[in-house]
Amino acid sequence: MDLINFIKRRMLIPIVFVVIFSLAFIVDTPKNIFAGYIRILQSPSVLISDYLRIGGLGATLFNVATIIFFNTLILSKLKFKMTGPIFAGVLTIAGFSFFGKNLFNTLPIYLGIYLYSKTQRIDFKSFIIVVLFSTGISPLVSFMIFGTDWPLYFGLPAGILAGVFVGFVLPAFSAHTIRFHRGYNLYNIGFALGVLSMLFAVVLHSFNVKLDVGGPTSEAYHTELVFMSLGLSLIFLVAAFIYDPQVIKKYPKLLKSSGRLVSDFISDYGKAVSIFNVAMMGFVSVGMLLILGLKINGPVMGGILTVMGFGAFGKHPRNAIPVMFGAWLGVVLTNYSLDSVGMVIALLFVTAVSPIAGRYGPFIGMIAGFIHILITPLAYAFQGGFDLYNNGFAAGFVAALMIPLLEAISQNKKLEVQNE
Numbered sequence: 001m002d003l004i005n006f007i008k009r010r011m012l013i014p015i016v017f018v019v020i021f022s023l024a025f026i027v028d029t030p031k032n033i034f035a036g037y038i039r040i041l042q043s044p045s046v047l048i049s050d051y052l053r054i055g056g057l058g059a060t061l062f063n064v065a066t067i068i069f070f071n072t073l074i075l076s077k078l079k080f081k082m083t084g085p086i087f088a089g090v091l092t093i094a095g096f097s098f099f100g101k102n103l104f105n106t107l108p109i110y111l112g113i114y115l116y117s118k119t120q121r122i123d124f125k126s127f128i129i130v131v132l133f134s135t136g137i138s139p140l141v142s143f144m145i146f147g148t149d150w151p152l153y154f155g156l157p158a159g160i161l162a163g164v165f166v167g168f169v170l171p172a173f174s175a176h177t178i179r180f181h182r183g184y185n186l187y188n189i190g191f192a193l194g195v196l197s198m199l200f201a202v203v204l205h206s207f208n209v210k211l212d213v214g215g216p217t218s219e220a221y222h223t224e225l226v227f228m229s230l231g232l233s234l235i236f237l238v239a240a241f242i243y244d245p246q247v248i249k250k251y252p253k254l255l256k257s258s259g260r261l262v263s264d265f266i267s268d269y270g271k272a273v274s275i276f277n278v279a280m281m282g283f284v285s286v287g288m289l290l291i292l293g294l295k296i297n298g299p300v301m302g303g304i305l306t307v308m309g310f311g312a313f314g315k316h317p318r319n320a321i322p323v324m325f326g327a328w329l330g331v332v333l334t335n336y337s338l339d340s341v342g343m344v345i346a347l348l349f350v351t352a353v354s355p356i357a358g359r360y361g362p363f364i365g366m367i368a369g370f371i372h373i374l375i376t377p378l379a380y381a382f383q384g385g386f387d388l389y390n391n392g393f394a395a396g397f398v399a400a401l402m403i404p405l406l407e408a409i410s411q412n413k414k415l416e417v418q419n420e
Helices: 002-009 013-027 030-041 051-055 057-077 084-096 103-119 124-137 139-147 152-181 188-206 222-243 247-255 265-269 271-291 298-312 317-332 341-360 362-383 390-419
Strands: none
Touching: 013 030, 013 057, 013 084, 013 222, 030 051, 030 057, 051 057, 051 298, 057 084, 057 103, 057 124, 084 124, 084 265, 084 271, 084 298, 103 124, 103 139, 103 152, 124 152, 124 188, 139 152, 152 188, 152 390, 188 362, 188 390, 222 247, 222 271, 222 298, 247 265, 247 271, 265 271, 265 298, 271 298, 271 317, 271 341, 298 341, 317 341, 317 362, 341 362, 341 390, 362 390
């Protein structure tokens, strides 16, 4: 009974860990896993570095499992209850552990946030959301150590210090960036990290450091990842009905939410409804990819898990599908192509601007998705591949462009009604 209550409190995260950890040793041998894991730890990890290609499926799953375990351990030690933002953070970390995050390049950033909390005399627990999403800039650490021609005695301290610096300034910086997009970009910290990444990219470029070191992706494990994604979604779906057999009747209330920050679905609608929505977002994500005939690689798998995570923190089919459709139109009607992995993952990560559709309707949501596709490649060029949440960086600009105009129109309509 205690185990069941523990799993309920953690929103099935322990089960996700056990499934992924077990799969790692089912699909590969321990020798190959650890050899691949070392290659992952030594990779520059910048966008887009597919750990499936670098280390193989077993090593990548092992990397994902270790990241989940480490962050869950932190949450347990700090005695956190599972909330929507925390759940989204854990699954986002898990997703990006398929392409860019590992224990080695995340620890310096966590240390920086911890040092900031000590210097400001603020409880470290207050920054847990920043902690969970901070590692979007993890590639900066790995790149400085392994992606340059610098000797290890210089690159190692440079990478660690860069990570500590970013962690130290991020809590204060991210608190201000939300004003830029007014809560309509669910990846707020991704936008903050994009700005910081741009700073490092400019400095490194001025010293003639080559930044484009991201490698090709691997679609060799597409079938396995399809079954894994659907399997995890099914686990959440079954759990939702176990928690509350009446969950479907309660679900429409969640679908009416705009999703604008801060929308904690767990707090607002309960764990059963939130888990049900997580499952739905998993099915929507995989379904879209299969309908379009797109393959799942490391980055795409990261997108699926992130979308599922935010099923507890702002995203649902009603506000996500319109922006996804708008993004698809953006690819079809422009010079972009779904042959580019960047465009494929943008179809998933475009859901960062889902609150725009939730607040202003599906047509405006489609426009937001369309604009997002146009901005995303330019955002990548600015931030040099250090910000894994590049779509969060782009989404900040989409919201900043659209929301003032939409709010002005809404205000004018209100005045017209009042004057009638």
